[in-house]
Amino acid sequence: MSTDQQPQSSAPTRPRVAIVFGGRSSEHAVSCATAAGVLRAIDRDAYDVIPIGITPEGRWVAMPDDPEPLTLERGHTPQVTGDGSRVLVPQSTGERDLLVSAPGEVPTVLGQVDVVFPLLHGPYGEDGTIQGMLELADIRYVGSGVLASAAGMDKHYMKVVFAGAGLPVGPFTVITDAQWRRDRAAALDAVGALQFPVFVKPCRAGSSVGITKVARLEDVEAAVEAAREHDLKVIVEAGIVGREIECAVLQDPDGGAPRTSHPGEIVVEEGHGHDFYDFEAKYLDSSAVQLSCPADLPEGVAAEVRRLAGAAFESLGCEGLARVDCFYTEQGDVLINEINTMPGFTPHSMYPQMWEASGVSYPELIDALIQLALTRPVGLR
Incomplete structure (x- = not known):
């Protein structure tokens, strides 16, 4: 065969990444903001990107590849509407194609997806539900599996697992719907x-939604009712006198111990009207919050925060990423408050900022998480 008859080698195809965001939880707008950050930063030379939004009613729709309408800022709360073509997701191991369906038209093939990046916060996304759906179809995805996602979303069972693994947690009590109706006293x-x-909290919500800081027992009932608007299961945590310290965790690609960032400290500035690190301080009033990373901690305490963060990650069987929130008490103890298996992930969120301070940029972090998902086997592992 002459040289000009040699078959031409085809260029390698780029992995196709479905960015999924929105969802049915009260953190819908936060999820949209997270998607805006990822859409801006993901390496378009390395990946083909398919943005998919989930409406508050649960409809999956094809979305424009435009981060601007998804930005969360004062005066603009982003939301996925049902205006786009409906996306049909594979439901068996033999299917790989996404389909799009417009009213009155025959569904068309959108194409295969190599990995899903579920940027969903709260119930019906971060809690193992979408993870289970993707597992059924053998589709790879970023982040923890069904069990770790479900336990990490439920602050009650999260703390039970931590305590069972010998990790320190603060005092708390749980009020189920049945208990509240049967014996409120x-x-x-x-x-x-x-x-x-x-602190009275919905047991399965995040982003400080529905949380009330209560100083008197007579005000607890109203706080519980406020939390129940978001979740009928409520957790009440004792106030811990100390500093709030966070640590970002990233799965090791070679199966070693989880990587941990420098610990960071959140300081809510006085004079901004925030009694604690609430929703507005997190997402709408950047001047109210300062992140110090590395946190100004004794060397042994910083090491203990990182050790506990890695241990919490492994105790739940987490994969991909997580952020572990701790308290450093006046007595010198470190307690685990909670873990977030899909933490806030905008460029200004604490998780990416802690990795930035530890030498991993936001685009590098996105790439690392996608590569972890692409190399992870599907099914039981």
């Missing part, structure tokens, strides 16, 4: 045994 008595102030 007993539930309030259990709260009264905690150290005040207490």
Whole structure:
């Protein structure tokens, strides 16, 4: 065969990444903001990107590849609407193609997807539900699997797992829907045994949605009712006197111990009207919050925060990424408050900022997470 008859080698195809965001939880707008950050930063030379939004009603729709409408800022709360063509997701191991369906038209093939990046926060996304759907179809995805996602979303069972693994957690009590309806007085008595102030939280929500800081027992009932608007299961945590320290965790690609960032400290500035690190301080009032990373901690304490963050990640069987929030008390103890298996992931969120301070840029972090997902086997592992 002559040289000009040699078959031409085809250029390698880029992995196709479906960026999935929005969803049915109260953190819908935060998820959209996270997607805006990733769409701006993902390496377009390395990946083909397919943005897919989930409406508050649960409809999957094809979205424009434009981060601007998804930006969360004061005066603009982004939301996925049902205006786009409906996306049909594979439901068996033999299918790989996404389909799009417009009203009155025959569904068309959008193409195969190599990995899903589920940028969903809260129930119906971060809690193992979408992870289970993707597992059924043998589709690779970024982040933790079903069990770790579900346990990490439920602050009650999260703390049970941590305590069972011998990790230190603060005092708390849980109020289920049945307990609240059956014996409200007993539930309030259990709260009264905690150290005040207490924090009343929806058990399966994030981004500080529905949280109330309560200084008096007589105000607990109203706080529980406020939390129940987001989740009928409520957790009440004793106030811990100390500093709030966070640590970012990233799975090691070679199966070694999880990588941990320098610990960071969140400081809510006085004079901004925020009694704690609430939703507005996190996402709408950047001047109210300062992140110090590395946090100004004794060397041994910083090492202990990183050790506990890695241990918490492994105790739940997490994969990909997580952010572990701790307290450093006045007595010198480090307690784990909670873990987030899909933490806030905008460029200004604490998780990427801690990695930035530890030498890993935002685009590099996105690439590392996608590569972890692409090399992870599907099914039981």
